[in-house]
Amino acid sequence: YSMVITTASGIYRNRFGDIIEVTGRFNDAPVFQFVSKESRTCIIPGTNGHIYESTFSQALANLKREYNFLFMRFVVFLDKEHQCFRLILDEEVEEAGLIVISRHLDEEIRRLSPPYDQARTKNVMTEIAIEIVLTRYMDEFEQTHIFADNLSTFQTKPQHLCTNFMHYKNYFQQNTLSERVQSINRFN
DSSP, X not given: OEEEEEOTTSOSEEEEEEEEEEEEEETTEEEEEEEEETTOEEEOTTSSOEEEHHHHHHHHHHHHHHHTOOOOOEEEEEETTTTEEEEEEETTSOHHHHHHHHHHHHHHHHHHOHHHHHHHHTTSSOOOEEEEEOHHXXXXXXXXXXXXXXXXXXXXXXXXXXXXXXXXXXXXXXXXXXXXXXXXXXXO
């Protein structure tokens, strides 16, 4: 759902631009959790299409249900150099689970996003690359994003689809041998 807050009369409306999921009810009020920002998209190379942050959220949610994964936070970047998306997960993911994710995530995203499927079919993009970072570095990365954009920590939502790949490279790959990143892909 997309959230719109109004006055009782409905005269004033404030659209937040957030996608939420209703998770239950408390008396007559819905209980919900934040899923993603509504308008966050990325152009898929080699196509006229876009992929949405919610596509990654939905694909990962489907895999979480199917395989009982525990991960909560992720960030996705478009790596133009290697023509793939890079999925960054925090350390709550076990390595055995990553093998399953890497095998099934690409086909789930292809199923949910026809433009991505088209790019993969044309070999314009390669399979999604998955990396694990320690939770403290994911925390720091979120803080650097907040400060870089002059945002208040009270007004920010988790950003899952990031279009600034250089921000990723500058933070997570300052030293490819550092403890910040463990890769299970073929690029490092």
